[in-house]
Amino acid sequence: MSSSKFIKFILSTIIILFVVLFSLFFLYVYKDYETTETAIEYADVSKRVEEIKPITISENTEESKILEIEPTTQPIQEENNQQDINKFYYNQIDSYSKLIYDSLDNQKENLKKSETINLPNEISEVLENGTDSSMEAIFSIAMNAFEYDNPDIFYLDGSKLVLFYERDIFGNYSFYLKNSEEYSNYLIDGFNSEQDIEQAQNEIQKTVQEIKNEIDKLNNNNDKILYIHDWLVNNVKYDETLSKTNRNSIYGAFVEREVTCGGYAKAFKYLVDELNINCIIIQGKATSENGTENHAWNYVELNNNWYGVDCTWDDPIIIGEGGYIPRDTYYKYYLKGQNVFNYDHEPFDTFFGTNLKLNYPELSINDY
Numbered sequence: 001m002s003s004s005k006f007i008k009f010i011l012s013t014i015i016i017l018f019v020v021l022f023s024l025f026f027l028y029v030y031k032d033y034e035t036t037e038t039a040i041e042y043a044d045v046s047k048r049v050e051e052i053k054p055i056t057i058s059e060n061t062e063e064s065k066i067l068e069i070e071p072t073t074q075p076i077q078e079e080n081n082q083q084d085i086n087k088f089y090y091n092q093i094d095s096y097s098k099l100i101y102d103s104l105d106n107q108k109e110n111l112k113k114s115e116t117i118n119l120p121n122e123i124s125e126v127l128e129n130g131t132d133s134s135m136e137a138i139f140s141i142a143m144n145a146f147e148y149d150n151p152d153i154f155y156l157d158g159s160k161l162v163l164f165y166e167r168d169i170f171g172n173y174s175f176y177l178k179n180s181e182e183y184s185n186y187l188i189d190g191f192n193s194e195q196d197i198e199q200a201q202n203e204i205q206k207t208v209q210e211i212k213n214e215i216d217k218l219n220n221n222n223d224k225i226l227y228i229h230d231w232l233v234n235n236v237k238y239d240e241t242l243s244k245t246n247r248n249s250i251y252g253a254f255v256e257r258e259v260t261c262g263g264y265a266k267a268f269k270y271l272v273d274e275l276n277i278n279c280i281i282i283q284g285k286a287t288s289e290n291g292t293e294n295h296a297w298n299y300v301e302l303n304n305n306w307y308g309v310d311c312t313w314d315d316p317i318i319i320g321e322g323g324y325i326p327r328d329t330y331y332k333y334y335l336k337g338q339n340v341f342n343y344d345h346e347p348f349d350t351f352f353g354t355n356l357k358l359n360y361p362e363l364s365i366n367d368y
Contacts, residue, residue, distance in 0.1 A: 100142035308341035
């Protein structure tokens with residue numbers, strides 16, 4: 001081999017080695033720089049808002065810290081049609097929270113399988129322009145809005161669901177939701193598969209269809225709403241032990257028949273939604289003879305006016321030697337206007353532990 005060819009061979013070898021070493025170094029740096037982080041755990045309001053009844057006092061739960069978020073919400077429309085009101089909370093949340101909500105809404109089937117939920121990269125702007133607390137706020141807002149707009153999603157345990165994000169060397173983000181490491185899925189305890197959930201849905205629909213068959217015999221919306229109210233009062237009991245896994249869901253109401261106020265409110269909304277009547281779930285403070293605690297109830301629209309309904313507090317409780325609260329108390333909180341209802345029910349003015357203001361429909365001054 002001539003000296004010139006040898007030199008070229010050496011140079012070529014050096015260049016190849018340099019390229020290989022540089023590539024390995026680049027991959028090392030890239031892998032080192034690429035991060036996967038647990039951004040936020042869901043601030044599960046339903047775990048903190050312990051429901052109450054007038055004759056019992058559950059433990060007071062501590063208020064969560066106020067999460068700061070930029071006021072980028074779109075105001076609720078003055079004319080609420082059925083499509084809008086079924087997304088009452090969606091209509092009030094900020095644009096970034098809507099991106100998370102939409103992802104959950106569009107991947108409902110994947111939720112039953114506890115699969116990873118991919119999120120739009122646009123929410124990276126929250127991290128770039130804000131802080132982790134801002135990300136916590138939009139995540140918590142989206143999750144709570146989704147839960148209270150969609151009572152049919154009874155199988156999701158938001159406390160097991162975590163938002164992760166990855167960032168590569170070029171600064172590109174990817175976001176997704178999946179179960180936290182200590183859990184095998186993000187389903188409510190007792191549901192471990194899509195088959196479990198579909199069986200539960202069939203059980204729910206069996207009861208719901210029986211109720212609808214009776215409702216179809218009625219002629220006007222007031223009678224139909226009254227039937228729903230009475231069915232819940234007569235067939236569901238309050239979980240005074242606060243121990244039932246499904247106490248805050250429609251499965252607890254329609255199948256297990258034992259819930260707390262969140263379960264009553266979600267079941268009421270679920271059935272009223274079936275009638276194409278506007279109905280929303282309200283969370284706030286309620287005051288009884290035993291004090292003031294966190295509570296959940298409903299607002300329902302009838303003949304272009306809004307009224308309060310609290311099935312929980314209308315459900316009579318067994319007292320003493322088989323006694324019970326007299327029958328007329330069944331309707332103390334049925335289709336009540338603000339003169340009665342607002343006396344002891346006060347909705348939260350901000351959204352689930354954030355500084356985001358809520359805009360509720362105004363109740364009729366008079367009862368129905």
